[in-house]
Amino acid sequence: MTDPADIVIMNANEVLTLGGASDAPKTDKQMNDLGIIQGGAVAIKDGRIIDIATNNEIHNRYVVDALEMIDADGGVVMPGFVDPHTHAVFGGSREKEFEQRLEGKSYLDILKEGGGILSTVRATRGLSVEELVAVSGTHVEKMLLHGTTTAEVKSGYGLNLDEELKILGAMGRLNEIHPLEIVPTFLGAHAVPKEFAGDKEGYVAKVLAMLPVVKDSGLARFCDVFCDDGAFSVEDSRRILTKARDVGLGVKLHACEFKDLGGAYLAAELGAVSVDHLDHVSEDGIRTLAMGDTVGVLLPGVPFFLMQENEAPARRMIEMGLPVALGTDFNPGSCPSVSMQIIVTLACLEMGLTPAQAICASTINAAHAVGLGRHVGSLETGKKADVIVLDIPSHKHLPYQFGVNHVDVVVKAGRTVVENKRAVWK
Ligand SMILES: [Zn+2]
CATH class of the missing domain: 2.30.40.10 (Urease, subunit C, domain 1)
Structure with missing residues (x-):
């Protein structure tokens, strides 16, 4: 039969x-x-x-x-592959900064001079939604060709309500026209835009005001904050993510990429679905996370591409019972690769994962990091x-x-x- x-x-x-x-x-x-x-x-x-x-x-x-x-x-x-952390919808490219970094400038120096994220904000704001869909569609196609079938994508290159909604709208359109499944995340608190230079408090208030509108648009599933040196503090992050949770968005956090401000504790406190980067997390931060349900998303392409020594202590995390996932962090500045296959290699070589652990971290554990483990x-x-x-x-x-x-x-x-x-x- x-x-x-x-x-x-x-x-x-x-x-x-x-x-x-x-x-x-x-x-x-x-x-x-x-x-x-x-x-x-x-x-x-x-x-x-x-x-x-x-x-x-x-x-x-x-x-x-x-x-x-x-x-x-x-x-x-x-x-x-499930890529649980990307910034795949953006305008422009930053190959000039790649050369500047080779000459010795740091990523944070470039950011302070108005380059980095803010240069991508300028390029992204300059595109219509159709143009943004067209350029981002080429990235999405490369992801599929490299075996990624689900990817979380963050906004955060708009930094005002209309531009953030434009980016999230582009993700919705990409979901309709490409087979890859995009999980959309609102990252209004990615950087302080030029219009709010010197007034971070004013911009945090703007992001708080954006949250109910973003939720009502139906265009985002999660809210994320870049909690780090040169970006948003733990207190800023707590205010934004608490409100995000109250309006009904899931919660994610960029933490401990450049410095340990204590973001791991905040992620545990809020029951975030994931906390991402963790290159400088403390042993106690790992222990606290391991007691909850948050997945640690590690992005080894970033320290590799930024030529930094610190890698997330992945083996300690695994030993201590923290579920670990891997992502590309695909973005034009700190990791312009869409290949989860290369990330698997870097996780083995730079973080000491076994091939099996790295594959587990890029599939089922990554699915849990975007709330899709059952699917x-x-x-x-x-x-x-x-x-x-x-x-x-x-x-x-x-x-x-x-x-x-x-x-x-x-x-x-x-x-x-x-x-x-x-x-x-x-
Ligand atoms: Zn990121």
Whole structure:
């Protein structure tokens, strides 16, 4: 007896299921268990996974010849990457600052001189929503080609109500026209805009006033604040995020990227879904976070690209029971790469994660960091069919053969959108 399916993916050497963690992220030793099925296959129907088993079992259960059959050809089949932290909707680029940094200027020096985030604000404000959708669409397409099927994207290059809504509106439009699923976050408190130079208090009041309007627009799911040296204080962040929570937005926080201001405690206090960066977090901050439900999102591409020594103490976090996720932080200044594959390599080389831990952190744990752990991030019956096929014989090759795109096929919500490394959805 065979059942119909829409797609079967056959002949994988390894299927990484990442199963068993849809209710809560994986911690500690669980992060080394990828739930591997050797010689596995996956069946998909109506956008969902309906079966995962060995090649022979799937062959016997489904009418393999009658459907779309994807031949994994001895490769790795795994959940699409979830990138839980990006700033992917922006205008312009900052390659000039890259050269300035090579000559010795720091990221914070450039920010203080009106460069950095504020230069991207100027470029983003200069674009119409259609232009913003067009330029950001090219980034979204690259993400899909590199195997990212869900990405959180933050606003924060508008810094006034109309411009922030324009950016969030562009995300909504991108969600309609591209298969990648965008989780939108309002980051009005990303930097103090030029109009409020010397009046941070005045700008915080503006952000507080924006929150109910942003919530009513239906364009954002989370609110985030850049809590760090040169940005917003813990007290500013507490005011903004408390109000965000009161109006019904989920809460995230950028903390301890350049300095430990105590943002980890605030994230724990507010029950944030994630706290991101954590390059300078204290041991006690980790312990406090590990007692709650907040996921630590680590962004190793940033210290790498900014040529900074400090990396988040990822191994300590894992040992202490904090669930850890990985993201690109894709943005034009501090990490202009969309590749979660390179982030997996950096997490191994710079933070000491095992390949399995890094893969877990970029899939199921990353899904929890954007509130979608029950829907994506693992290959389990009933979950959304976000599946990628990689041209490597085992998951250990993913961080090892670094700097090239291993993703051959991307299936998003049961639809093949990338084939032979080319976009096929258009
Ligand atoms: Zn960021």
